[in-house]
Amino acid sequence: MSELSDDRLRDMARDLVADMSGDADMVTFRGEQFDRGLACVHFPAGRGGLGLKPEAQAVVDDELAGSDLHYHNLSVNPIGIGMGMPTVLAHGTDEMKDRLLRPCFTGEEIWCQLFSEPGAGSDVAGLATRAVLDGEEWIVHGQKVWTTLAHVARWGMLLARTDPEQPKHKGMTYFMMDMQAPGVEVRPLFQITGEAEFNEVFMTDVRIPDSMRISERGQGWGGAITTLMNERVALGGGVPARGSGNIGTLLKEWLAHAPAPGTAAHHVARDRVTRLWIRAELLRLTNLRARESASAGVPGPEGSVGKLLSAELNKAILECAVDVQGSRGMVHTHGYPMLRPEQAGVSASFATSRMFLRTRANSIEGGTSEIMRNILGERVLGLPKEPQVDRDVAWSDIPRN
Secondary structure, X not given: OOOOOHHHHHHHHHHHHHXXXXXXXXXXXXXXXXXXXXXXXXXXXXXXXXXXXXXXXXXXXXXXXXXXXXXXXXXXXXXXXXXXXXXXXXXXXXXXXXXXXXXHXXXXXXXXXXXXXXXXXXXXXXXXOEEEEXXXXXXXXXXXXXXXXXXXXXXXXXXXXXXXXXXXOOOEEEEEEEOOOOOEEEEEEOOOOOEOOEEEEEEEEEXXXXXXXXXXXXXXXXXXHHHHHHHHHHHHOOOOOOOOOHHHHHHHHHHHHOOOOOOHHHHHHHHHHHHHHXXXXXXXXXXXXXXXXXXOOOOOOOHHHHHHHXXXXXXXXXXXXXXXXXXXXXXXXXXXXXXXXXXXXXXXXXXXXXXXXXXXXXXXXXXXXXXXXXXXXXXXXXXXXXXXXXXXXXXXXXXXX
């Protein structure tokens, strides 16, 4: 399959659309896409892929984007597809892959990520949630925070401490936790939008079978890196059509509310919009180039480039879109419904004010912009690492609040 041509791949995508036209629902369509190897073409045959290079997925996605049957991965199951499936493929057992990958891709089973904690946000390795082996099961106690879509998730990618006498990066283990298991409690965290995509998750005597352990005991950090690197690619590495997405929203607001032509305000605002359009196009082309050189498994640190730039650019674009509206931009027409949505992020169908508020989180979620700059400085530019005096100290000996 490694010699499959782009033309043949396009034909396969067209055949999928033709065969699924009519009343095919999302689950049926995406299940067929998985079975034909068009879900993640760089995955092995039988696991949703065809064993191709990652950049070949663009051929399938471009073909499906023109049909009414296309469902975007980040809308269907953003955590599971963008971050979880590559982790299970790289570190999970064959039984896990058989059980988890297909319903994750179809959206039948939503996944969430149980990494961050109240006392260990950006320092993931400092987490305190404990997992203790009891026969063939692990008993988990702890608390996670900022857990996107935990309230609708079936599976949680859990990082827990299993050996507190080891240094913090070496005493963790990675599990798949059933979010419906006894002892799991999910509480909403409402955002500035008035919605609760995020949650707190409390675990009290939660039992996880050892068969749902992804990493070797005490080696969860490797799996965590796989998840985090794929998360940054998923959040910042998209290649939308030219002039679409947030920059398309800004252009729409400009056409509707631009200051009167010939005025100083018009010239200043037009210059600002033009500069943002150029930045958006540069980011799109950069991500397109990165996709061409992508590798399966654990992406390189270059994924942090797209994550950092997209987070900061999204905020700047939506700020400008609100400013272009003038006094109208002070009104949040969507209101604050205090709901718990079943999807995360923003959509072009959202009101501009709602998108403006939601993008405030872009520079925090998936790793803060400050963390991205550290990664780029150390792993891309080769600058010295920041001092880490606790790296070789047993976790139990590290002072905590």
